[in-house]
Amino acid sequence: MDKVISFVLVVFICCICTGGNGQSAAGEIPSLKTVFKEDFLVGAALNRHQVNETDPMATACIARQFNTLTPENDMKAALIHPEWGRYNFTEADKIIAFGERHQLQINAHTLIWHSQLPAFVMHMHDKDSLQRFFKDHISVIASRYDGKVYSWDVVNEALNEDGTMRKSLFQRTLGDDYVVQAFQLAGQAAPHTKLYYNDYNIERPEKRAGAVALIRKIQAAGVRIDGVGIQGHWHLGRVPLKDIEESILAYAALGIDVMFTELDISVLPDPKGVEGADVNQQKGYNNALNPYAGSLPDSVQQQLARDYENLFRLFLRYKDKIGRVTFWGVNDGDSWLNNWPVPGRTNYPLLFDRQFNPKMAFNKVIALKTGTVTK
Ligand code: XIL
Numbered sequence: 582m583d584k585v586i587s588f589v590l591v592v593f594i595c596c597i598c599t600g601g602n603g604q605s606a607a608g609e610i611p612s613l614k615t616v617f618k619e620d621f622l623v624g625a626a627l628n629r630h631q632v633n634e635t636d637p638m639a640t641a642c643i644a645r646q647f648n649t650l651t652p653e654n655d656m657k658a659a660l661i662h663p664e665w666g667r668y669n670f671t672e673a674d675k676i677i678a679f680g681e682r683h684q685l686q687i688n689a690h691t692l693i694w695h696s697q698l699p700a701f702v703m704h705m706h707d708k709d710s711l712q713r714f715f716k717d718h719i720s721v722i723a724s725r726y727d728g729k730v731y732s733w734d735v736v737n738e739a740l741n742e743d744g745t746m747r748k749s750l751f752q753r754t755l756g757d758d759y760v761v762q763a764f765q766l767a768g769q770a771a772p773h774t775k776l777y778y779n780d781y782n783i784e785r786p787e788k789r790a791g792a793v794a795l796i797r798k799i800q801a802a803g804v805r806i807d808g809v810g811i812q813g814h815w816h817l818g819r820v821p822l823k824d825i826e827e828s829i830l831a832y833a834a835l836g837i838d839v840m841f842t843e844l845d846i847s848v849l850p851d852p853k854g855v856e857g858a859d860v861n862q863q864k865g866y867n868n869a870l871n872p873y874a875g876s877l878p879d880s881v882q883q884q885l886a887r888d889y890e891n892l893f894r895l896f897l898r899y900k901d902k903i904g905r906v907t908f909w910g911v912n913d914g915d916s917w918l919n920n921w922p923v924p925g926r927t928n929y930p931l932l933f934d935r936q937f938n939p940k941m942a943f944n945k946v947i948a949l950k951t952g953t954v955t956k
Contacts, residue, residue, distance in 0.1 A: 610939050613932075614648040616950045620900040622686060624649030624907035626843065628915060629672060632679045640683075642911060642937050649686040649731070651842065651907055652676050653917070656689050657697040662718055665701050670725065677729045687730040688842070688907065691779065692719050693763045694737035695749035696860045703750070711754045716766060723770035732775035734810060734842070735767045736760050740780055742857065744791025760795060761802045768805045779810035779842055781858040784821055784828040796835050808838030808904065814858040817848045817881065820888050822895055833902040841896070843909040845930035846888050847918050848873065848881050855922045862922045871926040882941050885929065890945035897949060912937055 613623040625643065627650050634640045643650070654660060655672035662668050680687045693715070705711050723733060739760050741747050751759045760778075767776050778799075783792040792809065799806045809832045815821070832839045843858070849871065852864035864870075873881070896903055910916040914935035918928040932943040947953065 610943075611947045611951065613646045613943075613947070616947055617906075620897060620950075621903045622649040622905040622907075623647055624651060624685070624688070624905060625911045626651045626653040626690075626907065626909045627676070627679070627911070628653045629655060631911065631915075632672070632675050634679075638937050639911060642933065643685075644683045646911075647685060649688060649905055649907060650676070650680060651688045651690045651734075653690075653909070654697070656722075657691060657694065658702065658718065659697045659699045661722060663699050665714075666717075668721060673726070677726065680730075687732075688777075688905070689726060689730040689733045689774075691734040691737040692723065692767060693735065693751060693759070695747070695751065696738070698750070705750075706754065708754050711750070715751070715755065715759070715763070719763060719766040720770045723767045723774065726774070727771035728773050730774060732777055732808070733767060733771065734779040735776045735806075736763050737779045738781065738859075739778075739795065740783070740788055740791045742782060742785070742788055744787045744789070744794070746791075761799050761804055764799050764804045764806055765802075775807040775838070776805055777808040777810050777838075777840065777842075778806060779812065781812040781814055781843075782856075783809070784811055784824040786824065786827070789824075789828050789831060793831055793835065796832075796837065800835070806837060808840055809835075810840045810842035812843035812858060812909075813841045813845070814843060814909070815846050815888075815892075816851065817846055817884055817888060820846065820892055822891060825892075826895060826899070829899045829902050833899075838904040839899075839902050840905045840907070841903070842905070842907050844906060845909045845916060845918060846885060848877070848885060848929050849918070849923075849926055852923060860921065863924070864922050866923050866925050870923050873929065874927045877929045881929075886941040886945045889932070889942040890949065893946045893949055908932065 617623050625647050631639050631643060655676060661673055676687065702714055739747055746752050746757050764776055778796060780792060782788050796806055796809060811828060829839050852870060855862055855864065896906060908931055910931050912933040912935055913929045913931050916928055916930050918930050919926055932940055934940055
């Protein structure tokens with residue numbers, strides 16, 4: 582009987598991420614991390630359930646497909662530093678252990694960001710207190726994980742769409758130089774960790790110019806910055822390939838690594854006034870904004886596959902400049918885009934469907950390397 586149970590278990594695990602759709606061992610679906618091994622790392626943002634391994638299908642998929650992870654939320658200030666002087670490292674420590682257990686390199690996310698701040702910081706207006714928080718937060722957290730994480734998104738989303746500095750709490754209270762200071766403090770606390778600037782829409786020319794100027798300013802101050810993360814929250818049929826190509830070249834020319842750090846392609850209509858990935862924007866639900874609640878039409882599936890194929894073709898062309906490509910989620914079911922910027926929608930932005938089956942987009946991306954004929 583035990584043997585029967587073991588056999589069933591083995592078959593079950595083998596099916597996971599082979600699509601569970603009857604493919605034999607010979608037809609086992611390829612692994613992104615293996616297929617792109619010589620090109621760049623391939624990763625996913627992981628949520629707390631995935632790190633706690635509550636779903637064996639998720640664990641198997643992550644271990645098979647990815648060689649790098651980014652915590653989706655648990656290293657953000659609100660969660661890791663909930664009160665003045667009190668840190669909660671429980672979940673972050675589990676992320677480190679998960680990475681070690683499954684051999685995933687960790688990109689820690691994120692030290693200084695105006696969103697998902699703890700309440701005690703959000704209401705802080707005097708410069709001395711905020712400066713103290715800023716210094717303690719970076720020093721304590723970056724030094725604790727130095728040598729355990731590969732990299733940090735030191736500053737997230739410091740820029741406006743026109744490339745000027747965002748008037749965030751940090752900018753208003755500490756001045757424009759807060760970004761340079763953040764990298765300086767992070768470099769002192771984490772000498773063995775790569776330090777990155779991360780933002781959305783920084784492939785667009787105006788915002789890109791702002792990011793280039795910001796990175797140059799950090800470098801001119803003699804402060805270390807190792808890379809830039811283009812988040813990559815894009816939209817069906819509108820992936821800005823030309824802007825992306827120009828950006829890879831512009832950032833690489835600064836002598837730093839270029840990464841795609843939060844990749845997803847939304848297939849849903851955008852409500853008016855949403856032009857980026859500002860997590861604070863929330864719009865009301867209506868059915869017209871949720872057209873594929875039941876299933877995804879084939880034509881949309883095909884367009885998504887073409888978009889991903891063209892994007893990865895570009896990534897491969899510039900693989901010598903690209904260090905990592907990270908998806909913002911593992912399968913469509915976990916994507917934040919089911920609830921942002923409109924709550925309660927059904928989106929399909931990733932390479933695996935809600936049952937961890939590889940989508941047409943996955944096959945197209947893989948075929949760029951293997952030349953396999955796919956549907
Ligand atoms: C998102 C998470 O995915 C959500 O779970 C959370 O509710 C809000 O933040 N840019 C970033 C990420 O840098 O941290 C955001 O993550 C998505 C946009």
